[in-house]
Amino acid sequence: MALARQHPIMVQMETTEVDSELSLFKYGNLEALPSDYRDLSETERGQRIAAAREALGDDVLVLGHNYQRREIVEHADHVGDSYQLSEYAAESDAEHVVFCGVTFMAESADLLTGAEQTVHLPSMEASCPMAGMAEALQVDAAWERIERATEGDVVPVTYMNSYADLKAFCAEHGGLVCTSSNADAAFEWALSRGDTVVFLPDKHLGRNTANAMGLDSVVEFDPWADESSGALDDADVVLWDGYCQVHERFTADHVAAARDAHPEATVVVHPECRPEVVAAADETGSTATITEAVADAGPEETVVVGTEIHLVEHLDRWHETDVVALCGDACMDCNAMRQVDPNYLTWILEGLADGVERNVVSVDPDVARSAEVALDRMLEL
Numbered sequence: 164m165a166l167a168r169q170h171p172i173m174v175q176m177e178t179t180e181v182d183s184e185l186s187l188f189k190y191g192n193l194e195a196l197p198s199d200y201r202d203l204s205e206t207e208r209g210q211r212i213a214a215a216r217e218a219l220g221d222d223v224l225v226l227g228h229n230y231q232r233r234e235i236v237e238h239a240d241h242v243g244d245s246y247q248l249s250e251y252a253a254e255s256d257a258e259h260v261v262f263c264g265v266t267f268m269a270e271s272a273d274l275l276t277g278a279e280q281t282v283h284l285p286s287m288e289a290s291c292p293m294a295g296m297a298e299a300l301q302v303d304a305a306w307e308r309i310e311r312a313t314e315g316d317v318v319p320v321t322y323m324n325s326y327a328d329l330k331a332f333c334a335e336h337g338g339l340v341c342t343s344s345n346a347d348a349a350f351e352w353a354l355s356r357g358d359t360v361v362f363l364p365d366k367h368l369g370r371n372t373a374n375a376m377g378l379d380s381v382v383e384f385d386p387w388a389d390e391s392s393g394a395l396d397d398a399d400v401v402l403w404d405g406y407c408q409v410h411e412r413f414t415a416d417h418v419a420a421a422r423d424a425h426p427e428a429t430v431v432v433h434p435e436c437r438p439e440v441v442a443a444a445d446e447t448g449s450t451a452t453i454t455e456a457v458a459d460a461g462p463e464e465t466v467v468v469g470t471e472i473h474l475v476e477h478l479d480r481w482h483e484t485d486v487v488a489l490c491g492d493a494c495m496d497c498n499a500m501r502q503v504d505p506n507y508l509t510w511i512l513e514g515l516a517d518g519v520e521r522n523v524v525s526v527d528p529d530v531a532r533s534a535e536v537a538l539d540r541m542l543e544l
Contacts, residue, residue, distance in 0.1 A: 200506045208509050212238050215512035223515060224257035228264040229450045230471040230497045234505040235263045244450045246323050246342050249275045259283060259515055263508060265291040265499045269524040270327040274534055282524045285507035291324060291499050296405035297364030299328035305386045312395035315358030320349050322365050327526045331533030339540035343434050343449040346372040348544045359398055364405030371434045371441050373400045409495050410435035413469045417490045418443040421467040425487060431456045432469030440469060450474060460484040472496050
């Protein structure tokens with residue numbers, strides 16, 4: 164299990180005794196969940212969360228990402244995608260924001276919220292593998308090689324699914340941030356200011372965006388192998404070799420099998436999927452787009468969805484439409500999201516009710532200033 168990053172996030176923790184059976188490797192230097200929180204029944208947990216929330220009132224805002232399990236989202240004030248939830252946090256007057264998502268999402272919420280607000284992440288082990296595929300230090304080390312290999316000005320664009328220090332790196336090198344919904348606008352912005360876009364960390368979203376824009380000169384760059392899939396000197400787009408482990412699992416065969424099983428169904432997939440999956444689908448879009456597609460479908464219709472399994476299950480539960488997972492029983496949940504156990508949510512909320520702040524996420528001020536520039540450039544598109 165990956166340990167949480169300590170830079171640029173500063174983690175505030177109280178010291179508790181860790182049971183001997185819990186290995187230091189599993190928890191690193193993080194506070195373990197106390198033993199009396201580990202075996203709560205769903206009924207007891209729900210009652211304790213409700214009591215803590217009543218005590219806190221408007222002082223706390225609970226945000227649940229679309230990929231969280233039912234036991235988390237049923238306690239959330241808002242459910243949505245990462246940037247949407249950060250906007251809810253920024254619009255809120257709540258003193259404490261409990262972000263049930265992964266590390267980079269809590270960072271983004273900290274960037275957008277006011278100085279008087281505190282962001283908490285229930286489990287600091289909820290660290291997105293894709294974001295970890297493009298650490299700022301690694302990108303910085305590769306940047307000179309990329310610049311030498313390309314001709315003209317290079318502009319970096321990072322997906323929202325990245326750490327704050329990479330957002331800051333992009334701003335400092337003339338680039339910006341994008342979401343899956345505005346990646347095309349970000350590419351256009353970058354190409355109006357340079358000759359080549361370097362897109363991080365998701366190569367599939369980058370390739371799908373380039374394909375939709377008709378950009379043919381696209382090269383993948385593998386920072387580990389110090390090589391690329393083609394010459395960088397005339398590339399319009401250089402794709403960093405990162406990907407979402409959940410969405411990469413989908414294949415064109417899954418789409419074909421879904422069409423055989425549900426001939427009249429609409430197939431909707433996330434743009435983090437492989438290009439051949441996107442090409443075979445009827446619609447492609449963010450989790451918000453997928454949610455809208457299901458909401459707009461009639462009760463007699465079937466929508467086959469290619470994204471993280473918990474969102475598929477939520478949509479099937481929330482709507483009369485028949486919602487089917489693209490790869491059936493082979494579909495995966497997000498391991499990083501799974502780290503946010505509802506018992507951790509109980510622990511965080513009860514701590515706040517007792518005046519104890521746990522797992523506070525605070526981006527280093529110098530990193531935050533540059534990262535906010537990258538976000539502002541996106542908002543100006």
